[in-house]
Amino acid sequence: MKNMLKGLGAALCVALPILAQAPADAATPAGAGAADQALVQRGAYLAQLGDCAACHTAPKGKPFAGGLPMNTPMGRIYVTNITPDAQTGIGGYTEADFARALREGVAKDGHNLYPAMPYPSYAKVNDDDVKALYAFFMHGVAPVQQANRESDIKWPLNMRWPLMFWNMAFLQKGAYRDKPGKDVAWNRGAYLVQGLGHCGSCHTPRGVAFQESALDESGSAFLSGALLDGWFASNLTGEHNAGLGRWSDEDLRTFLKTGANRHASAFGAMTSVINNSTQALSDQDIAAMSAYLKSLPPVGGNGAPAYTYDPQATKVSLDRPANDAGARVYTAFCMHCHGVDGRGFAPMLAPLAGNPNVLAKDASSLINVTLNGTGDLVINGVPSPFPMPGFAAVLDDKQIADVLSFVRAGWNNGAPAVGAAEVAKLRQSTQAGR
Incomplete structure (x- = not known):
């Protein structure tokens, strides 16, 4: 059983279509000429932070062209093409369309996205980062003409209109606001973990309506571990046994950069997160995420006494x-x-x-x-x-x-x-x- 243990958890990050198929006659968005390359590069970094490639690039497929099958409690869906192709991708999206889909789960044509896509987390992304992401997907990604595939979800569960009421109940709109009394690193870490990092999408238990039980540290269930698609995404709180209580700040930073430390190794979906996302993040952002996660009080666990080694x-x-x-x-x-x-x-x-x-x-x-x-x-x-x-x-x-x-x-x-x-x-x- 090599590399048996994954540390930060490995449940499938079920990021459903971030953006829906654009109409074939959609106009090219304004500003499609020479883009600010610094903005595009910043958007590329943010796309890595959000691990967009892991969900929107199928094995042996072209980058961000979609087609990856994903299981949900309602049935299998297939992630969508988010390249700037005007017919099958998001080439017809304006920045406002993009922001609405990303942060509110509503596509250009007005239909609702399934809440397995982590737009409740992306709702916290600020306007400057949305602008940079939009610049990257419009000007830093090659357009690919690849039609989107319908989900396997059967009627009536495939109806989208009830999701309006789901959003009314569970979507908290508004970008992240710095918490008073917390330093710059803590607030940056909270913004990354809760927002583009969407850690809660996998590591927070879900309720009967598939809503995350908590969206930030104010809820006791936040990042306390969750079962999803055959994996248990680990407890990321300070719990001593099943959580990060025995991990030092250096242990956690090492894991995010390399996928392994003295406590555990990544496996399952967390392997993709390490490969496509966290290893590419700046040392400053890794340190901020670690500072925030290490501040979370202990929750959950198996109720056993604090672990001590006895061979x-x-x-x-x-x-x-x-x-x-x-x-x-x-x-x-x-x-x-x-x-x-x-x-x-x-x-x-x-x-x-x-x-x-x-x-x-x-x-x-x-x-x-x-x-x-x-x-x-x-x-x-x-x-x-x-x-x-x-x-x-x-x-x-x-x-x-x-x-x-x-x-x-x-x-x-x-x-x-x-x-x-x-x-x-x-x-x-x-x-x-x-």
Whole structure:
């Protein structure tokens, strides 16, 4: 089980179409001549901050041309073309159209976007950053003629007009305002995390109407971890076991820049966030995000006492693996990377002892990554030498449940056991169509 643990969480960031298809006869927006290159470059940076490419670029597809399938509780959707093509992209959008779609979830033709697209977060983006993003997408992206694909959501759930009422209930309009009594770095970090970074879209639990339970630190559920599309996006509060309570500021900055630190390694959707977004951010912005996240009080967790490392009982089990089914699997498939002591070889190979994802109450991410593995972290163009392989074809449901139960109990982790039925359920949902 290489690079088992992801640290900041890996739920799918379900950014539905940011912008809808423009009419074929839409006029080219004003100002489509020579753009201010400094503004375009700033917009390119902001697009990286928002990780727009991860959702709007399909595997082997052209940049921002859409087509990537994404699962939602209502059915599968396909992200849209946001290149400046006038017929199939957003070439007909004015800056006002762009801003309305980005921050209010309303397309140029007036239809509402599904709230899985993180416009409740983008509502906090200020006017200057919207202007820069618009300049980038109009003048820094190559137009691609690629028609958008209709969603697989069935009637009546595919109707858009009820979303007007969803917006009335849950959309908080207005750009982020600096909080009094907080320094410049904290406010910058809050703006990035809550806004373009849209961290809450994955890491905050959702209510019955698929609304985020909190949009900022004033809500106790904010960034406390959430289950989404077969992954559990980690707790980003100061909780000691499953959160960032034991991470130093340097640990967090290192993770955002490289996807790995002494506590964990990125996997699942967080791999894409590291590859396409956070590694490219300035040191100043990374420090600001870390300062804000590290200020969040502890919320959630599994209710266990504060973690302390204790290898003795696990060492005894591994000395006699025939006495424990999980230990037998661990010895055969996991120990050469993660060690007898469970501490791995960080940052190349993630530790299992004390890792926030092992200690989390919800084991979905551990099951998912054990079944399906993860993609390569690619830092400065260099892929990770030890990506996590998938074991779906090698281990059955009981074996995976046994080994994860062994890991979650080992080295004083003290997390709940995993059942074979949990593994079977995730195997079925994540292996469908492979």
